[in-house]
Amino acid sequence: MKMPDRLTRxxxxxxxGMGYELVGVEFDALQxxxxxxxDCEGGVRVDDCSRVSHQLSGFLDVEDPIPxxxxxxxxxxxxxxxxxxxxxxxxxxxxxxxVQLISPIDGRRRFKARLLGVEGxxxxxxxxxxxxxxxxxxxDRARIVPEFDN
Numbered sequence: 001m002k003m004p005d006r007l008t009r010x011x012x013x014x015x016x017g018m019g020y021e022l023v024g025v026e027f028d029a030l031q032x033x034x035x036x037x038x039d040c041e042g043g044v045r046v047d048d049c050s051r052v053s054h055q056l057s058g059f060l061d062v063e064d065p066i067p068x069x070x071x072x073x074x075x076x077x078x079x080x081x082x083x084x085x086x087x088x089x090x091x092x093x094x095x096x097x098x099v100q101l102i103s104p105i106d107g108r109r110r111f112k113a114r115l116l117g118v119e120g121x122x123x124x125x126x127x128x129x130x131x132x133x134x135x136x137x138x139x140d141r142a143r144i145v146p147e148f149d150n
Contacts, residue, residue: 024084032070044076083142093117096145
């Protein structure tokens with residue numbers, strides 16, 4: 001099992017138990033940083049991040065899922081929200097997203113395209129006039145691209 005999957009399973013009950021949605025978990029091994037993205041109705045405030053950080057710090061000290069020292073960051077998903085699950089891709093259908101793959105498909109590893117939704121275990125994108133289907137397990141990371149009206 002990949003580290004983020006294991007960490008997600010570990011921290012989700014704590015975050016959900018505090019009344020927040022766990023958006024996702026990232027571990028940056030180079031910077032020794034564990035990022036936990038939370039959300040809630042009305043948006044996440046600094047106090048929310050502080051509460052979750054305090055609760056998770058103690059919990060993670062006991063569970064010790066990451067060898068060595070690391071930094072814990074609690075954050076809202078922000079306007080360039082990361083997409084971690086098939087449900088996220090479906091929920092933000094119609095949004096513009098950047099999608100980076102683990103390995104290239106048809107010679108491409110990066111896409112900036114409109115989310116068309118999910119079909120089975122595939123993400124459907126529209127890149128200009130080109131329809132693209134990407135297996136969910138091929139995605140390394142994905143984020144919403146903020147769009148602003150002029």
